[in-house]
Amino acid sequence: MTSGTTTSSGPGPSVPVLDDDPFSRSFLADPYPRHERMREAGPVIRLSHYGIWASARHEQVFAALTDWRAFSSASGVGLADFRKEKPWRVPSLLLEADPPDHTRVREVMTEVLSSRRVRGLREEFAAAAEALVGDLVERGTFDAVRDLAEVFPLRVFPDALGLPEQGRENLMPYGGMAFNGFGPRNDLFHEAMADAARIQEWINEACRRENLAAGGLGQDIWAFADTGRITPEQAAMLVRSLLSAGIDTTVYAIGNALAALAAHPGQWARVHENPALAKLAFEEAIRFESPVQTFFRTTTRTVDLGGVRIGPGEKILLFLGAANRDPRKWINPHTLDVTRRTAGHVGFGTGIHGCVGQQVARLEGDVVLTALARRAATLTPTAAPEPRPNNTLRGFSSAPIRVEKAAVRSR
Amino acid sequence: MREPEFVTVVREKTVVSDGVVGLVLGHAEGTPLPSWRPGAHIDLVLGDGLVRQYSLCGDPADPSAYRLGVLREPDGRGGSSYVHDSLSTGDRILVRGPRNHFELEDAPSYLFVAGGIGITPLLPMIAEVDAGGARWRLLYGGRTRRSMAFLDVLDRYGDRVLVRPQDGHGLLDLRGFLEEATRDTLVYGCGPEPLLTALEDACGARAREMLRVERFTPREAIHDDRDGMFEVVLAQSGLTLTVGPGQTVLECVEAAGIPVLSSCQEGTCGTCETDVLEGTPDHRDSLLTEDERADGTTMMICVSRCLGERLVLDL
Numbered sequence: 001m002t003s004g005t006t007t008s009s010g011p012g013p014s015v016p017v018l019d020d021d022p023f024s025r026s027f028l029a030d031p032y033p034r035h036e037r038m039r040e041a042g043p044v045i046r047l048s049h050y051g052i053w054a055s056a057r058h059e060q061v062f063a064a065l066t067d068w069r070a071f072s073s074a075s076g077v078g079l080a081d082f083r084k085e086k087p088w089r090v091p092s093l094l095l096e097a098d099p100p101d102h103t104r105v106r107e108v109m110t111e112v113l114s115s116r117r118v119r120g121l122r123e124e125f126a127a128a129a130e131a132l133v134g135d136l137v138e139r140g141t142f143d144a145v146r147d148l149a150e151v152f153p154l155r156v157f158p159d160a161l162g163l164p165e166q167g168r169e170n171l172m173p174y175g176g177m178a179f180n181g182f183g184p185r186n187d188l189f190h191e192a193m194a195d196a197a198r199i200q201e202w203i204n205e206a207c208r209r210e211n212l213a214a215g216g217l218g219q220d221i222w223a224f225a226d227t228g229r230i231t232p233e234q235a236a237m238l239v240r241s242l243l244s245a246g247i248d249t250t251v252y253a254i255g256n257a258l259a260a261l262a263a264h265p266g267q268w269a270r271v272h273e274n275p276a277l278a279k280l281a282f283e284e285a286i287r288f289e290s291p292v293q294t295f296f297r298t299t300t301r302t303v304d305l306g307g308v309r310i311g312p313g314e315k316i317l318l319f320l321g322a323a324n325r326d327p328r329k330w331i332n333p334h335t336l337d338v339t340r341r342t343a344g345h346v347g348f349g350t351g352i353h354g355c356v357g358q359q360v361a362r363l364e365g366d367v368v369l370t371a372l373a374r375r376a377a378t379l380t381p382t383a384a385p386e387p388r389p390n391n392t393l394r395g396f397s398s399a400p401i402r403v404e405k406a407a408v409r410s411r
Numbered sequence: 412m413r414e415p416e417f418v419t420v421v422r423e424k425t426v427v428s429d430g431v432v433g434l435v436l437g438h439a440e441g442t443p444l445p446s447w448r449p450g451a452h453i454d455l456v457l458g459d460g461l462v463r464q465y466s467l468c469g470d471p472a473d474p475s476a477y478r479l480g481v482l483r484e485p486d487g488r489g490g491s492s493y494v495h496d497s498l499s500t501g502d503r504i505l506v507r508g509p510r511n512h513f514e515l516e517d518a519p520s521y522l523f524v525a526g527g528i529g530i531t532p533l534l535p536m537i538a539e540v541d542a543g544g545a546r547w548r549l550l551y552g553g554r555t556r557r558s559m560a561f562l563d564v565l566d567r568y569g570d571r572v573l574v575r576p577q578d579g580h581g582l583l584d585l586r587g588f589l590e591e592a593t594r595d596t597l598v599y600g601c602g603p604e605p606l607l608t609a610l611e612d613a614c615g616a617r618a619r620e621m622l623r624v625e626r627f628t629p630r631e632a633i634h635d636d637r638d639g640m641f642e643v644v645l646a647q648s649g650l651t652l653t654v655g656p657g658q659t660v661l662e663c664v665e666a667a668g669i670p671v672l673s674s675c676q677e678g679t680c681g682t683c684e685t686d687v688l689e690g691t692p693d694h695r696d697s698l699l700t701e702d703e704r705a706d707g708t709t710m711m712i713c714v715s716r717c718l719g720e721r722l723v724l725d726l
Contacts, residue, residue, distance in 0.1 A: 100505030
């Protein structure tokens with residue numbers, strides 16, 4: 001396939017037009033050269049395949065994410081425009097909402113996931129990571145995705161939420177639905193939705209108050225329904241938000257971090273030498289190989305973004321993963337550097353819709369990488385990681401590695 | 412149980428004087444608004460952590476509408492300019508409250524003193540006091556007559572109202588006005604800080620029993636005064652650093668070569684949360700709960716500062 005760049009003329013400076021399909025399998029399998037072409041074409045471009053606007057530069061992506069008044073989420077943060085099309089599910093109260101409605105539920109979720117609460121999860125999460133990673137390192141070779149990244153979040157997060165044991169195998173497919181659902185109705189979308197009705201039914205049941213274990217985050221959310229700050233319907237919807245946003249994202253993030261560190265032995269050597277770098281390494285990996293690659297916004301009025309005038313009611317695709325590799329923002333952006341100052345990356349988004357569970361994600365990444373750093377002197381890929389295509393998420397379905405066990409040392 | 416929180420719709424927005432717009436808010440669901448008493452204010456939750464307090468200046472007996480007067484504050488962080496420039500009829504705003512720290516107490520006579528936009532909480536007080544038949548007078552100052560809001564509303568009270576714009580009359584003659592006070596008069600004052608200080612001085616020893624004031628001090632104005640220098644000791648690294656005005660703890664720590672994780676740099680994401688071993692943090696983040704703030708054992712070093720002269724951090 002050949003891709004061309006043209007420019008559109010009209011009022012103001014001409015805007016580059018690219019014909020890439022950012023949701024095609026070829027684009028998703030190898031996004032970075034395509035990101036670069038979009039980024040270098042201009043601060044804001046048109047993607048003719050879908051007739052939408054897009055930006056792959058850090059400055060514009062950051063500006064759009066932080067200006068919720070001009071760049072609305074309520075019309076959907078995927079390709080579908082909720083004002084014109086019926087969404088495949090009831091829109092999220094957090095992700096697909098604007099203030100003032102968003103503000104109330106966001107505040108509740110900020111309290112549910114308060115730093116004190118997340119600190120309280122550390123001991124349990126760390127113990128689970130030590131046990132799982134300990135077994136894998138004894139084995140010597142394992143799949144960083146299948147045996148670790150896919151296992152760990154599913155071992156700790158559903159328990160922290162208080163989900164029923166039965167049916168947890170639906171969680172990953174539901175995340176797949178949610179994140180493929182932000183793209184066009186392509187084959188990825190239809191594959192993900194193949195069993196949608198049955199999975200949604202399980203999810204809806206799991207969000208009910210009586211099905212959530214005492215002491216979990218799910219019941220914490222429901223407790224806010226008793227104070228009148230949210231309705232029971234909203235409580236169930238917010239539990240659903242944790243289920244759709246809290247599993248796949250961390251699976252991809254941990255998998256990507258392990259694959260990136262295995263591919264950069266010098267960087268792993270530093271983390272092994274000083275496991276306190278684990279949390280910095282996880283953060284850098286999110287910049288370097290961002291699990292959430294894209295989100296849409298919709299303009300509420302005529303806006304000027306990077307000198308380009310965009311009219312009201314227009315969809316714009318923000319390439320978070322490309323912004324996180326914009327050389328205008330980052331030195332050597334395509335290099336993994338675990339001591340890099342990563343502040344300002346948009347891997348968790350930013351602004352009022354910045355990931356509300358990001359401290360839980362950081363906790364999971366930190367305990368897994370710390371446990372591995374203590375035990376593994378080297379990580380070596382034994383085969384190339386296998387991409388797992390998804391309309392929104394970037395990651396792998398498999399990343400086999402071999403580890404060299406570290407000499408016993410005192411902590 | 413938390414105080415009421417509900418979505419309102421802007422029913423009317425009008426210019427009521429130079430630099431002041433009047434807003435009429437109704438309940439988004441068309442239901443009656445929570446009741447209130449003269450002196451009450453509400454929070455407008457404007458997003459991005461922007462919350463602004465405005466006094467209710469309409470009729471407490473009307474549950475269909477809240478009326479507010481909003482002064483454009485050029486130095487503000489953007490709350491008033493958002494209301495002035497962007498907010499329009501039909502927009503929805505989250506409201507918290509009402510609450511009242513400026514209750515109207517029973518008295519046979521009242522003296523009211525308003526400076527500029529400080530007139531707003533006094534309007535419903537005056538309406539109630541006047542309807543109840545108590546004696547009262549209002550001394551109302553402002554920069555210029557054109558800048559003074561709600562003069563039309565006050566018109567009907569005739570010479571009980573003294574309108575004294577500064578460009579024609581100079582500073583308010585508070586002592587002269589207070590000469591009318593008798594033993595059981597209550598004085599209600601609202602306006603800028605210098606006016607309230609002058610009013611306290613003018614009441615002298617009797618201020619405590621007779622004077623009731625409400626201050627309009629935006630939170631960031633207080634912060635600006637406190638952006639002084641302080642010392643930060645990094646316990647693990649054994650370093651002592653000085654955080655200058657206009658510099659954050661995070662910047663200072665990073666400049667010293669200590670790697671710390673940070674992300675939003677505006678106190679909203681929680682990434683740079685750091686344990687505090689000694690000292691009292693001046694919390695400026697939007698994340699910690701009231702309990703956690705009071706605890707003072709952690710802080711977001713990207714925005715929060717120090718209430719004393721020294722913090723010891725676990726870094």
